[in-house]
Amino acid sequence: MNILLLGSGGREHTFAWKITQSKLCTQLFTAPGNPGTAQFGININVEVTDFEGIKNLVLEKNVEMVVVGPEVPLVEGIYDFFLEDDQLKNIPVIGPSKNGAQLEGSKAFSKAFMIRHNIPTAAYKEFTSENLEEGLSYIEKQNIPIVLKADGLAAGKGVLICQSIEEAKEEFREMLSGKFGDASSKVVIEEFMDGIEFSVFVLTDGKDYKILPSAKDYKRIGEGDSGLNTGGMGAVSPPPFVTDDMMKMVEEKIIQPTIAGFQKDKIVYIGFVYIGLMVLKNGEIKVVEYNCRMGDPETEAVLPRLGNDIVELFSKTVNGELSTVNIQEDQRAAVTIILSSGGYPGDFEKGKVINGIDEINDSIVFHAGTKTENGKLITNGGRVLAVTSLHENWKEAIRISNKNAEKISFEGKYFRRDIGFDL
Ligand SMILES: Nc1ncnc2c1ncn2[C@@H]1O[C@H](COP(=O)(O)OP(=O)(O)O)[C@@H](O)[C@H]1O
Numbered sequence: 107m108n109i110l111l112l113g114s115g116g117r118e119h120t121f122a123w124k125i126t127q128s129k130l131c132t133q134l135f136t137a138p139g140n141p142g143t144a145q146f147g148i149n150i151n152v153e154v155t156d157f158e159g160i161k162n163l164v165l166e167k168n169v170e171m172v173v174v175g176p177e178v179p180l181v182e183g184i185y186d187f188f189l190e191d192d193q194l195k196n197i198p199v200i201g202p203s204k205n206g207a208q209l210e211g212s213k214a215f216s217k218a219f220m221i222r223h224n225i226p227t228a229a230y231k232e233f234t235s236e237n238l239e240e241g242l243s244y245i246e247k248q249n250i251p252i253v254l255k256a257d258g259l260a261a262g263k264g265v266l267i268c269q270s271i272e273e274a275k276e277e278f279r280e281m282l283s284g285k286f287g288d289a290s291s292k293v294v295i296e297e298f299m300d301g302i303e304f305s306v307f308v309l310t311d312g313k314d315y316k317i318l319p320s321a322k323d324y325k326r327i328g329e330g331d332s333g334l335n336t337g338g339m340g341a342v343s344p345p346p347f348v349t350d351d352m353m354k355m356v357e358e359k360i361i362q363p364t365i366a367g368f369q370k371d372k373i374v375y376i377g378f379v380y381i382g383l384m385v386l387k388n389g390e391i392k393v394v395e396y397n398c399r400m401g402d403p404e405t406e407a408v409l410p411r412l413g414n415d416i417v418e419l420f421s422k423t424v425n426g427e428l429s430t431v432n433i434q435e436d437q438r439a440a441v442t443i444i445l446s447s448g449g450y451p452g453d454f455e456k457g458k459v460i461n462g463i464d465e466i467n468d469s470i471v472f473h474a475g476t477k478t479e480n481g482k483l484i485t486n487g488g489r490v491l492a493v494t495s496l497h498e499n500w501k502e503a504i505r506i507s508n509k510n511a512e513k514i515s516f517e518g519k520y521f522r523r524d525i526g527f528d529l
């Protein structure tokens with residue numbers, strides 16, 4: 107079958123790599139794609155939110171399945187767009203309905219969903235400018251640190267952890283007056299959870315589910331988890347501290363009630379659920395957030411450990427046969443290290459020539475922000491490449507990824523040399 111993949115980052119290069127390993131894939135198209143996805147199929151210059159453009163592409167190329175990488179088209183309703191179109195309604199989209207995507211698209215929606223279905227998460231309240239005063243007095247009664255979250259999508263920048271009540275009140279006012287645009291016209295105020303984070307990934311048809319390999323990502327730019335937040339600077343799968351007992355607890359207390367919640371709320375959900383978790387000091391595990399798609403860079407560490415044919419997995423998900431699947435998990439650990447442009451996540455320059463990828467044979471190098479110009483590979487984003495290594499010993503996987511991150515060169519290259527430092 108012809109498959110269309112939407113997106114253009116390291117996650118999508120990884121999907122392209124994995125999808126084209128399937129005998130069921132005849133031709134892969136990626137829109138808009140990057141030089142990494144171009145190694146596995148044809149890139150088509152259509153933006154992920156250009157639904158009419160995507161429709162034309164699907165009809166013209168006889169696409170029979172659409173796999174959605176990033177959250178924005180899901181939150182904007184690409185699933186429903188297909189379902190409501192006579193020519194597209196029979197073409198499966200791997201990704202939730204607009205309603206389901208609210209789990210990521212609205213923090214208030216996802217908190218209410220968790221409370222409604224008894225899924226452990228931090229206590230919270232939501233406010234708009236209509237009840238600003240109430241919000242301020244609510245803040246005064248809370249402990250510090252205190253967490254403020256813009257309700258809507260804010261590209262990973264909408265969460266503030268405030269160390270004083272004064273700071274929280276100030277930020278709260280600013281958020282409601284448009285600090286993150288529309289995204290912060292509603293603000294969720296949340297209790298701070300102290301612990302260690304990891305993520306689980308679930309593939310579901312809204313009724314049955316399968317758990318994919320788990321991962322831990324590294325969000326801060328600086329070593330020792332310091333400095334500004336980024337899209338993610340590295341990932342380890344599986345996180346070595348996650349035990350079978352913990353996974354059992356997550357499945358019973360979090361995954362099962364989540365899927366049951368889809369049923370009870372009549373949420374149409376065919377696709378990935380990313381569940382961000384916090385392991386508290388007392389051993390309790392709570393949900394930090396849901397995302398309605400796979401993570402980036404977690405995908406670069408998770409998919410290389412997935413033994414199954416991913417297109418077959420998608421087909422079975424769409425056909426309601428997910429319960430017949432056995433997930434095959436590579437026992438080796440995977441470690442991904444991101445190479446970023448100097449200055450990222452602040453201002454950075456693009457267009458630097460990249461060398462050294464071809465000499466690497468013991469890691470997989472996925473493209474994130476790259477571009478080809480005059481036959482040369484150049485940098486084209488903050489996060490440029492993802493280097494993934496697999497090894498029985500996770501420390502060895504870290505060493506190999508570090509070694510190869512060192513070998514690749516471009517002006518201003520930066521990477522964290524301490525991925526896994528806390529494990
Ligand atoms: N209640 C909380 N307690 C402690 N840390 C939190 C809490 N909520 C969020 N965080 C931290 O902020 C990060 C971003 O929050 P998250 O809800 O995942 O939003 P997003 O990924 O949309 O920016 C989390 O990965 C976590 O490190």
Ligand SMILES: [Mg+2]
Pocket residue numbers: 382395
């Ligand atoms: Mg998050």
